Amino acid sequence: MAEVPRVQLLLTGDELMSGDTVDSNSALIARELAGLGLTPCRRVTLGDDRQALAREMSTLASDANVLIVNGGLGPTIDDLTAAVLAEVADSGLEEHPDAVSHLEQWCEKRGLVLNAANRKQAMLPAGCTLIPNPVGSAVGFSMVVSGCLVLCTPGVPGELRAMLPIILERLRERFGITLQKDILRLQTFGLGESTAQQLVVDNHPDWPEEVVLSFRAGAPQLEIKLSVTRAEDRPLREQCHDWLQSLFGDHIIGEGDTRIAEAVINLARESGITLSCAESCTGGMIASMLTQIAGASDVFPGGFVTYSNALKQSVLGVQASTLESEGAVSEATVKEMVSGALDASGADLAVAVSGIAGPGGGSAEKPVGTVWLAWGDRQRVETVCLCWPVERVLFQTMVAAAALDVLRRRLAGIDKQSSYFDQRRMR
Amino acid sequence: MAEVPRVQLLLTGDELMSGDTVDSNSALIARELAGLGLTPCRRVTLGDDRQALAREMSTLASDANVLIVNGGLGPTIDDLTAAVLAEVADSGLEEHPDAVSHLEQWCEKRGLVLNAANRKQAMLPAGCTLIPNPVGSAVGFSMVVSGCLVLCTPGVPGELRAMLPIILERLRERFGITLQKDILRLQTFGLGESTAQQLVVDNHPDWPEEVVLSFRAGAPQLEIKLSVTRAEDRPLREQCHDWLQSLFGDHIIGEGDTRIAEAVINLARESGITLSCAESCTGGMIASMLTQIAGASDVFPGGFVTYSNALKQSVLGVQASTLESEGAVSEATVKEMVSGALDASGADLAVAVSGIAGPGGGSAEKPVGTVWLAWGDRQRVETVCLCWPVERVLFQTMVAAAALDVLRRRLAGIDKQSSYFDQRRMR
Numbered sequence: 001m002a003e004v005p006r007v008q009l010l011l012t013g014d015e016l017m018s019g020d021t022v023d024s025n026s027a028l029i030a031r032e033l034a035g036l037g038l039t040p041c042r043r044v045t046l047g048d049d050r051q052a053l054a055r056e057m058s059t060l061a062s063d064a065n066v067l068i069v070n071g072g073l074g075p076t077i078d079d080l081t082a083a084v085l086a087e088v089a090d091s092g093l094e095e096h097p098d099a100v101s102h103l104e105q106w107c108e109k110r111g112l113v114l115n116a117a118n119r120k121q122a123m124l125p126a127g128c129t130l131i132p133n134p135v136g137s138a139v140g141f142s143m144v145v146s147g148c149l150v151l152c153t154p155g156v157p158g159e160l161r162a163m164l165p166i167i168l169e170r171l172r173e174r175f176g177i178t179l180q181k182d183i184l185r186l187q188t189f190g191l192g193e194s195t196a197q198q199l200v201v202d203n204h205p206d207w208p209e210e211v212v213l214s215f216r217a218g219a220p221q222l223e224i225k226l227s228v229t230r231a232e233d234r235p236l237r238e239q240c241h242d243w244l245q246s247l248f249g250d251h252i253i254g255e256g257d258t259r260i261a262e263a264v265i266n267l268a269r270e271s272g273i274t275l276s277c278a279e280s281c282t283g284g285m286i287a288s289m290l291t292q293i294a295g296a297s298d299v300f301p302g303g304f305v306t307y308s309n310a311l312k313q314s315v316l317g318v319q320a321s322t323l324e325s326e327g328a329v330s331e332a333t334v335k336e337m338v339s340g341a342l343d344a345s346g347a348d349l350a351v352a353v354s355g356i357a358g359p360g361g362g363s364a365e366k367p368v369g370t371v372w373l374a375w376g377d378r379q380r381v382e383t384v385c386l387c388w389p390v391e392r393v394l395f396q397t398m399v400a401a402a403a404l405d406v407l408r409r410r411l412a413g414i415d416k417q418s419s420y421f422d423q424r425r426m427r
Numbered sequence: 428m429a430e431v432p433r434v435q436l437l438l439t440g441d442e443l444m445s446g447d448t449v450d451s452n453s454a455l456i457a458r459e460l461a462g463l464g465l466t467p468c469r470r471v472t473l474g475d476d477r478q479a480l481a482r483e484m485s486t487l488a489s490d491a492n493v494l495i496v497n498g499g500l501g502p503t504i505d506d507l508t509a510a511v512l513a514e515v516a517d518s519g520l521e522e523h524p525d526a527v528s529h530l531e532q533w534c535e536k537r538g539l540v541l542n543a544a545n546r547k548q549a550m551l552p553a554g555c556t557l558i559p560n561p562v563g564s565a566v567g568f569s570m571v572v573s574g575c576l577v578l579c580t581p582g583v584p585g586e587l588r589a590m591l592p593i594i595l596e597r598l599r600e601r602f603g604i605t606l607q608k609d610i611l612r613l614q615t616f617g618l619g620e621s622t623a624q625q626l627v628v629d630n631h632p633d634w635p636e637e638v639v640l641s642f643r644a645g646a647p648q649l650e651i652k653l654s655v656t657r658a659e660d661r662p663l664r665e666q667c668h669d670w671l672q673s674l675f676g677d678h679i680i681g682e683g684d685t686r687i688a689e690a691v692i693n694l695a696r697e698s699g700i701t702l703s704c705a706e707s708c709t710g711g712m713i714a715s716m717l718t719q720i721a722g723a724s725d726v727f728p729g730g731f732v733t734y735s736n737a738l739k740q741s742v743l744g745v746q747a748s749t750l751e752s753e754g755a756v757s758e759a760t761v762k763e764m765v766s767g768a769l770d771a772s773g774a775d776l777a778v779a780v781s782g783i784a785g786p787g788g789g790s791a792e793k794p795v796g797t798v799w800l801a802w803g804d805r806q807r808v809e810t811v812c813l814c815w816p817v818e819r820v821l822f823q824t825m826v827a828a829a830a831l832d833v834l835r836r837r838l839a840g841i842d843k844q845s846s847y848f849d850q851r852r853m854r
Contacts, residue, residue: 017466019457020643023450026472029444039444042479043472045453052468216447283718284711287732291710294786294821301735302742305714308728311772315729315742345738359721393719 005065005175009043012071017047025070025160037181037229048078057088061148071155072251073138075117082150086125089145096124099139108138135162146361186224187253189260190418193217199247211240220401232376250414260404261289267411268299276345277303278316278337281355285400301345314341329354329366331383334374338381351375351403362386371399375406432492432602434493439498440582444474452497452587459591464608464656475505484517485696488575498582500565502544508579513552516572521553526566533564555673562589613651614680616687616832617845620644626674638667647828677841687831688716694838695726703772704730705743705764712827728772743767756781758810761801765808778802778830782818798826802833813851
């Protein structure tokens with residue numbers, strides 16, 4: 001592999017400076033560049049200010065091999081990128097015939113007439129190379145300035161995403177990047193980042209430095225990444241992967257972008273088992289997580305949001321005496337909710353949750369964050385009481401994910417309970 | 428008001444460069460600064476590289492009145508901000524007694540022993556001024572370098588948020604900022620950004636330049652902002668607010684951060700009306716949006732996720748013959764779903780949705796994105812058929828929000844249907 005090119009980013013847009021838009025594009029670009037073993041070393045964000053943009057573009061180009069510019073390709077007068085690059089490269093602007101025909105086709109497909117504002121998007125620095133835009137009206141373009149390859153890309157995330165593979169290919173060619181960083185991503189639930197890291201350090205002090213271990217925390221999942229940059233290190237990574245499997249394999253939901261609901265649906269489909277849920281404190285979030293996955297209807301006939309005690313009785317057949325003596329947040333209630341959900345849905349396996357999402361409604365015995373879960377089939381129902389004293393929506397998210405995780409473990413035949421149960425268990 | 432200070436931002440963290448973390452802190456800072464009428468003019472993001480940080484901090488400080496540094500205050504060796512500022516200011520590091528006592532108290536409260544790593548967080552540039560951290564272990568600090576006020580803040584969003592009011596107060600004092608930008612934010616549903624803008628331009632060509640109109644698009648809501656910087660312009664803004672009310676008042680959900688579910692719950696509570704929902708394609712998202720709002724239980728006894736035809740029949744009493752002759756995605760089905768939801772929940776008002784979320788399941792007559800909605804009470808049920816041919820989860824989000832919006836209009840006594848119905852209507 002040739003010398004690693006130095007990559008910088010320049011983002012432009014008043015909405016990025018005012019805080020109206022959170023910049024997710026630079027993370028997207030960085031994650032794609034990681035596939036080539038590249039990390040941007042500097043990123044500058046500016047508003048739509050022509051002078052400031054020109055000065056910055058010139059400085060960045062003189063200090064890098066690659067400059068990716070994002071934003072400012074649209075049809076309005078605030079969209080300055082082409083003019084600024086033409087100024088910095090001292091090339092002038094000219095109408096680019098291929099960009100015009102792209103615009104014409106784009107408008108035609110949508111039954112629109114090409115207007116003057118749109119046509120401005122074909123006025124590009126003279127001598128630039130186009131970057132096709134498979135999904136939008138604004139083409140990208142690139143040009144070499146002071147020895148730096150400047151690539152100009154659209155700010156609309158979907159258009160940027162569609163353009164990135166083309167850009168990666170050009171970088172690969174230009175810099176002779178033959179080896180590709182090979183990243184294995186594992187999705188987990190129930191592990192904290194620091195706990196996971198400590199477990200690895202304690203159990204594998206001899207972890208090979210060729211295999212880079214990193215984490216990306218999200219709620220509710222934690223992503224674990226294993227990267228190698230040389231093909232010959234793949235067997236080493238396999239070994240590390242095996243280590244992770246034995247350390248916390250029961251917490252691993254799947255590879256890539258697998259979401260916990262997806263894993264549950266796939267396992268259920270494979271075993272021909274149908275699912276239902278009876279929700280109090282999560283208020284529909286378990287059902288929503290399941291049905292966000294295409295094909296959920298194969299295994300999920302439906303679920304019940306029984307927020308009031310009256311509905312717990314009338315829809316799920318929870319006994320008035322149980323609610324009276326044990327309360328809605330109790331082991332007895334969630335067990336009856338499971339059995340009611342199985343009866344009312346005809347499903348094979350169900351989960352029920354009842355808890356105190358807060359901010360109100362807590363007591364000394366059952367503080368905000370307390371939740372009872374029950375799950376099982378017509379033969380065997382299990383229960384647990386946990387406590388997540390966090391903000392309401394995060395509580396609902398974690399509880400809904402935990403409800404899906406107990407289903408996942410049951411479907412996968414994992415008897416072990418998740419390690420977070422030990423930290424969160426109330427009783 | 429004195430001259431407006433020039434503000435720049437410097438963010439640091441390898442996780443920001445690798446794409447593992449999306450930077451939401453700079454938007455948070457920018458939105459708070461907007462309250463003082465300030466907009467950052469430039470933002471630079473770097474990894475944890477001491478040399479690069481020192482060079483950048485020095486350059487930025489020489490070109491601004493205020494430099495806000497975010498990140499790098501933690502206890503690990505990657506946390507370089509204090510050392511870098513000490514280098515740039517040529518001040519050296521020293522242990523700051525007030526920072527030590529903050530750390531001691533912080534540890535004591537949590538039953539922890541102050542270790543060497545934590546104690547490093549008290550080693551700060553000599554002569555700096557502390558910025559208290561009400562919620563975390565790392566104090567912030569500020570110092571004047573080359574005439575520029577450099578403020579160093581923690582990367583943990585909750586800690587940054589807690590520190591920002593203190594920082595704003597210091598900026599107000601230092602720069603004699605007496606007037607505060609006064610922003611009125613309106614939340615709307617059913618308006619597109621460009622449509623809204625065009626309506627204002629067409630109807631109010633004499634819009635006063637003292638009242639800045641801006642938009643912040645989110646799914647499903649569009650935020651409209653009206654800002655003035657001088658107290659004497661408030662009456663002008665009142666006039667603009669009135670104009671917006673008559674232009675699209677029925678689309679306005681509320682002020683500030685009001686979410687559509689919140690507006691629905693408040694309206695229902697005021698009128699003593701209870702709500703339910705019967706969901707097919709949204710799969711629990713309507714119920715989840717409602718129950719994410721604290722106090723939802725006052726008006727929402729529960730809802731039904733009837734994904735399969737069998738559950739539509741057994742739980743909601745939809746006729747087999749209706750499903751047979753009209754299909755699950757039909758006006759007749761959603762009408763029967765509403766009446767079943769009213770019966771099964773005992774609520775006063777219900778909404779039902781049935782549609783094709785995709786990617787599969789579409790047909791020529793009912794393409795992916797088609798959805799029937801019905802809503803009403805025991806006296807009067809209304810219906811509409813819309814089409815949103817977008818990605819599955821976005822479809823569910825827009826349909827769930829539309830379902831809440833028809834409830835909002837019904838509860839508020841708005842007879843007019845949303846303008847987006849005209850664009851999306853199928854029949």
